[in-house]
Amino acid sequence: MPDALLELEDVHAYIGQHHILQGVSLAVRRDAVTVLLGRNGAGKTTTMRTIVGLLHPARGAIRFEGQAIHALPPYAIVRRGIGFVPEGQGIFATLTVDENLRIARLRDDAESRARLARVLELFPDLERFRRARAGTLSGGQKQMLAIARAFVNPNRLLLIDEPSKGLAPIVVEHLVETLRALKRHATVLLVEQNFAMAQALADDFFLIDDGRTVRQGPMAALTADEALKKRYLGV
Numbered sequence: 001m002p003d004a005l006l007e008l009e010d011v012h013a014y015i016g017q018h019h020i021l022q023g024v025s026l027a028v029r030r031d032a033v034t035v036l037l038g039r040n041g042a043g044k045t046t047t048m049r050t051i052v053g054l055l056h057p058a059r060g061a062i063r064f065e066g067q068a069i070h071a072l073p074p075y076a077i078v079r080r081g082i083g084f085v086p087e088g089q090g091i092f093a094t095l096t097v098d099e100n101l102r103i104a105r106l107r108d109d110a111e112s113r114a115r116l117a118r119v120l121e122l123f124p125d126l127e128r129f130r131r132a133r134a135g136t137l138s139g140g141q142k143q144m145l146a147i148a149r150a151f152v153n154p155n156r157l158l159l160i161d162e163p164s165k166g167l168a169p170i171v172v173e174h175l176v177e178t179l180r181a182l183k184r185h186a187t188v189l190l191v192e193q194n195f196a197m198a199q200a201l202a203d204d205f206f207l208i209d210d211g212r213t214v215r216q217g218p219m220a221a222l223t224a225d226e227a228l229k230k231r232y233l234g235v
């Protein structure tokens with residue numbers, strides 16, 4: 001894909017002896033939201049971990065802005081501008097919201113301070129609870145803080161793993177609204193099991209099953225394909 005910011009080409013990866021990824025190919029277009037779908041255990045989280053260098057592919061290629069990144073260590077990949085929001089948040093419960101955002105920054109200069117101010121505008125809930133300890137936030141607010149932490153750096157790509165997991169439906173709706181606002185500012189690769197959320201946010205989809213890409217296309221095509229949704233996603 002010529003305008004792809006990130007490309008995975010036939011990626012294979014092992015965890016121990018287990019051949020988990022067996023041919024994942026995907027492309028993330030600049031300024032779009034791409035959703036990675038697949039049933040439990042399909043390899044979605046493993047794909048994200050491989051992109052950020054926590055696992056190295058045994059075969060295949062990962063390119064970011066046209067350059068191969070699959071042999072780089074995680075810190076080098078993060079420095080190129082890929083932010084990762086893992087499942088289960090990874091925030092510091094005993095620190096305040098403000099402290100969580102400050103320590104997430106890779107640099108402390110005028111630009112990063114300006115970015116921090118902008119992040120608080122994009123997440124009014126966090127602005128309101130700036131001085132509260134992160135552990136006291138609601139589940140939805142904690143998820144927003146986790147995403148905001150990736151936003152304080154000038155990332156060109158955000159990887160967000162199942163942000164709706166464990167959240168009540170009404171909270172998910174609020175999260176969708178917030179992420180919609182962020183769409184204008186970022187390219188996102190989203191893993192999401194909540195189909196309504198995926199549908200509300202995504203431009204493109206990639207469907208993986210048993211560690212392989214089995215289908216891809218515009219999100220609207222998946223929305224219309226009842227048989228495909230039923231077969232792979234149980235919706």
Ligand SMILES: Nc1ncnc2c1ncn2[C@@H]1O[C@H](COP(=O)(O)OP(=O)(O)OP(=O)(O)O)[C@@H](O)[C@H]1O
Pocket residue numbers: 015018020038039040041042043044045046047193
């Ligand atoms: N540390 C590990 N050791 C062995 N197998 C693992 C390990 N982590 C993941 N797996 C296996 O790899 C496969 C893919 O797991 P992965 O977490 O990537 O799936 P997923 O699509 O993110 O699933 P979920 O929807 O449940 O989050 C699963 O079969 C899982 O059991």
Ligand SMILES: [Mg+2]
Pocket residue numbers: 044045046087
């Ligand atoms: Mg997962």
